[in-house]
Amino acid sequence: MSDVMSSGGNDFGDRLRQAREYVGLSQEEVATVLGLSRPSITNIELGARKVEATELGKLAKLYRRTLEYLLTGVEPAPSGPEQLAFLARAVKGLSDKDLEEVARFAEFLKQSSRNRRE
Numbered sequence: 001m002s003d004v005m006s007s008g009g010n011d012f013g014d015r016l017r018q019a020r021e022y023v024g025l026s027q028e029e030v031a032t033v034l035g036l037s038r039p040s041i042t043n044i045e046l047g048a049r050k051v052e053a054t055e056l057g058k059l060a061k062l063y064r065r066t067l068e069y070l071l072t073g074v075e076p077a078p079s080g081p082e083q084l085a086f087l088a089r090a091v092k093g094l095s096d097k098d099l100e101e102v103a104r105f106a107e108f109l110k111q112s113s114r115n116r117r118e
Helices: 011-022 027-034 038-046 053-063 067-072 080-091 096-117
Strands: none
Touching (some): 011 038, 011 053, 011 067, 027 038, 027 053, 053 067
């Protein structure tokens, strides 16, 4: 079985921890889904344990993140319905005035894009 090493300090483990916390799961819950012990999840997040490729795939699905993000920290730009959901989350909680500013900026970007194509 192939395994994935953390690189660049513990950025990999930090991304896994942050992704787990973002979806609101405990280490115990993740361990149960993966069929591992809770200390195994702790060690993975600390960079003290390697992650098998099959485990990484399960983590990506569980955390709703791409493999690319978990491995590199680079999130591909969302598209289609994912893009709309991303934008909705980004503007959630903004004031009406701020929403107007976002809408004006979006219009500016659309116009700039049209001008560059012409």
